[in-house]
Amino acid sequence: MSAIERETPVTMFVRTTENCNAGCFMCDYANMKNQPFLNLSQVESIAAEAKKSGIRLIRFTGGEPLLDRNMTSFVAYLHNQGLKTSIITNGYFLPRRAAGLVEAGLDQVIVSLDGSTPRIHDNLRKLPGLFANATAGIVDIKAADVDTIVRVNTVVSPYNIGDLEQMLELLTDLDVDQWSLIPLKGADNLWKDQDRNGLLEKYKWFQGMVGNVTKPR
Numbered sequence: 001m002s003a004i005e006r007e008t009p010v011t012m013f014v015r016t017t018e019n020c021n022a023g024c025f026m027c028d029y030a031n032m033k034n035q036p037f038l039n040l041s042q043v044e045s046i047a048a049e050a051k052k053s054g055i056r057l058i059r060f061t062g063g064e065p066l067l068d069r070n071m072t073s074f075v076a077y078l079h080n081q082g083l084k085t086s087i088i089t090n091g092y093f094l095p096r097r098a099a100g101l102v103e104a105g106l107d108q109v110i111v112s113l114d115g116s117t118p119r120i121h122d123n124l125r126k127l128p129g130l131f132a133n134a135t136a137g138i139v140d141i142k143a144a145d146v147d148t149i150v151r152v153n154t155v156v157s158p159y160n161i162g163d164l165e166q167m168l169e170l171l172t173d174l175d176v177d178q179w180s181l182i183p184l185k186g187a188d189n190l191w192k193d194q195d196r197n198g199l200l201e202k203y204k205w206f207q208g209m210v211g212n213v214t215k216p217r
Contacts, residue, residue: 023126079105094137
């Protein structure tokens with residue numbers, strides 16, 4: 001295999017819209033409105049380019065992709081083209097969209113979840129009811145008993161770094177397959193007045209605790 005073949009990307013990230021219904025403090029698209037959405041013609045072009053380039057997975061991101069009422073149709077089209085699909089979502093609309101997405105052939109759903117309770121998560125994301133909907137949507141996907149992979153993304157900040165053990169318990173109970181811990185970027189001032197050594201020790205303890213955990217991966 002040549003170096004060029006080894007470096008061929010396998011995933012294409014597609015920003016479906018910059019609109020979002022959440023007000024996450026760390027995001028440039030917080031509460032964005034009146035921005036355009038993808039259309040089917042664009043998705044057809046994306047599929048053609050992906051297949052020509054050897055890309056195997058289309059990952060929809062935003063903003064909030066599930067604000068787009070055509071998302072299920074896009075997933076079904078790409079699935080019929082032999083491409084795998086993934087969606088990064090805050091999960092607010094997941095309970096009402098889960099069944100359709102699963103039927104359309106969605107391969108992976110990535111739900112943003114930053115706390116083990118509504119008090120923590122909804123406060124960080126500035127959207128009441130988000131925790132309840134996101135976790136209910138995960139339950140719906142898992143209950144469908146399909147091969148759709150469920151991953152949770154957690155942005156680790158001074159506001160939730162002490163909640164990681166409880167997060168692990170929650171994700172275990174929800175039977176989540178994968179968990180990605182993402183350090184907060186571009187907001188160093190939030191860490192300025194924190195006991196960094198204490199937080200580092202707490203995180204090292206957490207790393208040791210999860211060393212033998214096999215699920216979520």
